[in-house]
Amino acid sequence: MRIADARVIVTCPGRNFVTLKITTDDGLTGIGDATLNGRELAVASYLSDHVVPLLLGRDAQRIEDTWQYLYRGAYWRRGPVTMTAIAAVDTALWDIKGKQAGLPVHQLLGGRSRDAVTVYGHANGEDVDNVLTEVGRYLGLGYRAVRVQCGIPGIETTYGVGKDRFFYEPADAALPSESVWSSERYLDHMPTVFRRVRDEFGPVPKLLHDVHHRLTPIEAARLGASLEPFALTWMEDPVPAELQEGFRLIRRHTTTPIAVGEVFNTIWDCDLLIREQLIDYVRATVVHAGGITHLRRIFDLAALHHVRSGSHGATDLSPVCMAAALQLDISIPNFGLQEYMHHTDETDAVFPHTYRFEDGYLHPGDEPGLGVEIDEELAAEYPYAPAYLPTNRLEDGTVHSW
Ligand code: KDG
Ligand code: MG
Numbered sequence: 001m002r003i004a005d006a007r008v009i010v011t012c013p014g015r016n017f018v019t020l021k022i023t024t025d026d027g028l029t030g031i032g033d034a035t036l037n038g039r040e041l042a043v044a045s046y047l048s049d050h051v052v053p054l055l056l057g058r059d060a061q062r063i064e065d066t067w068q069y070l071y072r073g074a075y076w077r078r079g080p081v082t083m084t085a086i087a088a089v090d091t092a093l094w095d096i097k098g099k100q101a102g103l104p105v106h107q108l109l110g111g112r113s114r115d116a117v118t119v120y121g122h123a124n125g126e127d128v129d130n131v132l133t134e135v136g137r138y139l140g141l142g143y144r145a146v147r148v149q150c151g152i153p154g155i156e157t158t159y160g161v162g163k164d165r166f167f168y169e170p171a172d173a174a175l176p177s178e179s180v181w182s183s184e185r186y187l188d189h190m191p192t193v194f195r196r197v198r199d200e201f202g203p204v205p206k207l208l209h210d211v212h213h214r215l216t217p218i219e220a221a222r223l224g225a226s227l228e229p230f231a232l233t234w235m236e237d238p239v240p241a242e243l244q245e246g247f248r249l250i251r252r253h254t255t256t257p258i259a260v261g262e263v264f265n266t267i268w269d270c271d272l273l274i275r276e277q278l279i280d281y282v283r284a285t286v287v288h289a290g291g292i293t294h295l296r297r298i299f300d301l302a303a304l305h306h307v308r309s310g311s312h313g314a315t316d317l318s319p320v321c322m323a324a325a326l327q328l329d330i331s332i333p334n335f336g337l338q339e340y341m342h343h344t345d346e347t348d349a350v351f352p353h354t355y356r357f358e359d360g361y362l363h364p365g366d367e368p369g370l371g372v373e374i375d376e377e378l379a380a381e382y383p384y385a386p387a388y389l390p391t392n393r394l395e396d397g398t399v400h401s402w
Contacts, residue, residue, distance in 0.1 A: 001026055001060045001100070006052045006089075008034070008044045011379035013346035015169055016040045016387060017318040019374050020047055020088035024060045028099050031374055032091030033287040033321035036084045037171055038388045046085045050074075055089065061100075063093045067293045083265035083290045090291025091324045091370070098369035105327040105370055109296070116361035117329040119313070119340035120145035120208055122168055124161045127151055128196050135197055135205070144360040145206035145233060145337055150193045154185045159390055160212050168341055169315060171387040181392045181400050183219055190223060194230035206233040206337070208259075213240045213401040214392070217249040224254030233337070234259035234281055234310065240401050244270070247278035257281065262312035265289050267298045274298075274305050281310030281336045287321040288312075292328060299332050308336030315341045319351035323372035326355050326364035338362065350379050 005023040010016065018034040034043045051070065058066060070086045071077060098105040106112060121138045123146045125131035131150045138146045149160045157179045159170060190209070197207060209232060215223060220238030227235065236259045239246055250258065259281035264270055265288050273279045282302050289295045299309050309332060311325050322340070329338050340362060343351075353372040354365030365371045392400045 001028070003055045003058050003060050006055045008048045008052070009374060009376060009379055010040065010044055010384045011350055012382040012385045013350045013379070014344040015171065015316060015347070016384055017347070017350075018044050018088075019318065019320060019379075020092050021374065022055065022060065022089070022092040022096065024096060028060075028096050030092035030095030030099065030369065031320050031372065032088035032095070032291065033318040033324070034084055034088035035287060035316060035318050035321070036080055037316040039081065040384070042081045043084045043088075046081050047088060051085055051089060060093060060096050063090060063097065063293060066090070066093060067291065071290070078266050078268065080263070080265050080288060083294075084288055087287050087289065087291035087294075090293050091286060091320065094292045094324070094327075095369040102368050104364065104366050104368060105292070105324070106331040106364060109292075109327065109331040112330050113333050114330060114335065116358075116363050117326055117335070117338050118144060118360060119338045119357070119362050120147055120206065122147045122149065122341055124149045124168070125151065126161065128193055131193060132196060132200050135201060139201065139205060142359040145208065147208040147210060147339075148193065148197055149210060150189070152182070152185050152189050155180060155182055159392060160210055171316065171389050173388060173390070174386045176388040177390040179390055179392055180395055181214060182395055183215055186214070187219060187223055187226070191226045191230075194227055194232070198230045203231065208232060208234050208236065208337075210236040211238045213237045215239055217246045220250045221253035224250060224256035224258075227256050228254065232256050236260065236283070237262070241269070241273075244272040244278070247273055248276070251278050259283050259310045263288070266294065267301060270298065271301065274302050274307050277305050277307070279307060281308050283310045283312050283339075285312045285317060285321060286324040286328065287317050292324055295328060296332070299328065299334060303332070303334040308334045309338075310336045311338055313339035313341060315343055315347075319343055319348065319353045320370065320372050320374070323353050323355055323364065323370040326362055327370060330364055346382070350375055350382070
């Protein structure tokens, strides 16, 4: 079974998505997400200019060999653009293999290890009262796990606190907008937020919080320690994670569990974090970490060291990525949690899928392949629109992490 055609489809049904569609000489098709928020066209070009010509005529059944060929064969290894492009090819080939076998991809990965995938949603509010309303709403919808983000007194806008209550879209401007950050104000405020959430909703709901890489290790240690009474399921991205050793310092000072990895693109970004048990959840994703083939390798290493999965699932990861993530989530032994933010109706219409939310869980469905398709005619109605994530500065004007 040879690859007869491979095409990149860029569409913007409310936000930009890049999708690779591979067709085989016997008419099977597979799709893979290739969306890299704010850098979409770099991956689109990497695929169409440098990868598609290598795919034509290749055996579509050789997933591992194709992965190695694109990773090692390029000479230039790793990096978000390269690994997102490889992920798209890998995901599309797993989709094809499932369709060829007449099985959902999770059956090819060893079958179900659980009945359904526990997901968490995002409760955002400009102040604590709004946060309480939103947490209550998510629990009312059946969610068992909720990420809690709150505006900070004295800070005008805070990345991660969405303006829309349900459809969170941080890439909001044709050129990056800027906001101002103060770790002092933030560290002072967060314990109050979580105290009020626990007072209102009790000890059972799983509560999470995303720091968005904004602290130093010792500040993150202080935050983790101050939140211990509220038993968070995780504190996410406490510091920029290029320095894996930096997590040793956080770990020495707090028992608040740590999740990290949404910007990781290979196993080398987290091997020390995992081997030294410096984290509890690894948040790497199918689309940015080399596809199902490579992410499974990361999760297998994690399983050896008591680290569980907690994959990124924001709306800039398309329904194609979500469908692929669920195939892994349902099959691996060390699944932890899956992030799930609803896509808009326009996005869902462009990417019809079989996965469904019920009672706090996502169910991947049993369609052969990934269980997601792209409506190309509809996709063509939504042309690419430049959109960037905001940047952050300290009060004195220094560029800061988000
Ligand atoms: O593209 C970046 C967003 O997906 C990211 O900022 C969202 O941090 C995020 C999360 O945890 O969903
Ligand atoms: Mg995050």
